[in-house]
Amino acid sequence: DAGVTQSPTHLIKTRGQQVTLRCSPKSGHDTVSWYQQALGQGPQFIFQYYEEEERQRGNFPDRFSGHQFPNYSSELNVNALLLGDSALYLCASSLGDRGLENSPLHFGNGTRLTVT
């Protein structure tokens, strides 16, 4: 049973560049959530995709955008990178119609983004 997979595992970018991170959900899951985890902090919610639509968004600027494909995989795009965007980006999947109380998040191992 394949878990959540994320690629790449590490990435180094320069300020002002754009980056795309990818996520494949756990087999059977249809909902993907993205989180940003800065060093020494808890994960912060960026947004959630369900049925190829952004269902809920956290307090992140429009530079952060995403997409969900018909096979439920997802991409996170960040434009005009800032030094402060350096973090671990976590993807998590769940069943969108079950509620988190019945279908808690399953996480991938993350993509470590460093902006120089």
Place this chain on the structure above:
Amino acid sequence: AQSVTQLGSHVSVSEGALVLLRCNYSSSVPPYLFWYVQYPNQGLQLLLKYTSAATLVKGINGFEAEFKKSETSFHLTKPSAHMSDAAEYFCATMGGFKTIFGAGTRLFVKA
């Protein structure tokens, strides 16, 4: 708005000692609460969840947590710490479709 507060960013215990990680919640309605664990260079893994069925919740790896409405708490415990328990632990709750995490408590286990 729902939120959780974890008391203590670092906790150190000796191997075999009791583990107690503290979490308080803020919610205007009965909350759903979770504990997750994060090992180095990995994502988060669900330890246990509270969904109002029972106030004492048992999870994986010998951990359990007790929901106390009078104290608005959901502390995580384990009777005897193992070296393998060294990790970051996150208390979490729900807000709409999102999971809201605390700042985390790093558990150190001394031999």
